[in-house]
Amino acid sequence: MGEAPGYDEDKQGEPFVGAAGQLLTKIIENGMGLRRDDVYILNTLKCRPPQNRTPEPAEVANCRGFFEQQLDILQPEYLVCLGAVAAQNLLETTVAVGRLRGKFHDYRGIKVLVTYHPAYLLRNPEEKRKTWDDIKLLLADMGLDPPKK
Numbered sequence: 001m002g003e004a005p006g007y008d009e010d011k012q013g014e015p016f017v018g019a020a021g022q023l024l025t026k027i028i029e030n031g032m033g034l035r036r037d038d039v040y041i042l043n044t045l046k047c048r049p050p051q052n053r054t055p056e057p058a059e060v061a062n063c064r065g066f067f068e069q070q071l072d073i074l075q076p077e078y079l080v081c082l083g084a085v086a087a088q089n090l091l092e093t094t095v096a097v098g099r100l101r102g103k104f105h106d107y108r109g110i111k112v113l114v115t116y117h118p119a120y121l122l123r124n125p126e127e128k129r130k131t132w133d134d135i136k137l138l139l140a141d142m143g144l145d146p147p148k149k
């Protein structure tokens with residue numbers, strides 16, 4: 001689960017199709033050994049905030065019912081929150097990503113893992129190793145081996 005559609009996502013009506021989406025695809029395919037089609041990708045917000053600014057609390061509140069219904073229908077066993085907006089809104093906390101990551105949380109019986117947002121990783125590539133650690137934790141809990149290089 002990501003934050004909100006950006007420019008490309010707004011145009012195409014699909015989540016994570018821009019630059020951050022390309023990194024997300026790499027994480028799923030090269031990092032996890034899955035196909036993008038194997039996972040369901042959703043955003044916390046359903047509209048792009050003006051100039052991609054951080055969504056206002058009222059905007060998140062307006063979209064909450066939509067992502068809650070998506071999760072009710074999907075009933076995933078695992079959910080990965082990408083970045084602060086997804087993590088803090090889903091888990092209703094103000095704790096930073098750096099302190100939420102690296103362990104599982106619970107949302108209505110779903111195992112929730114928090115990691116950095118791919119757009120944040122594009123700006124801070126030195127943090128990629130921590131996301132890789134989070135992915136390894138996820139794979140281990142799922143009983144999957146990391147893909148062979």
Ligand code: URA
Pocket residue numbers: 002003004005006009014015016017018020021043119
């Ligand atoms: N960032 C997000 O959080 N979601 C998208 O769909 C694209 C970029």
Ligand code: URA
Pocket residue numbers: 082083084085097098115116117118120
């Ligand atoms: N802060 C954010 O907003 N997102 C991240 O991914 C990490 C820190």
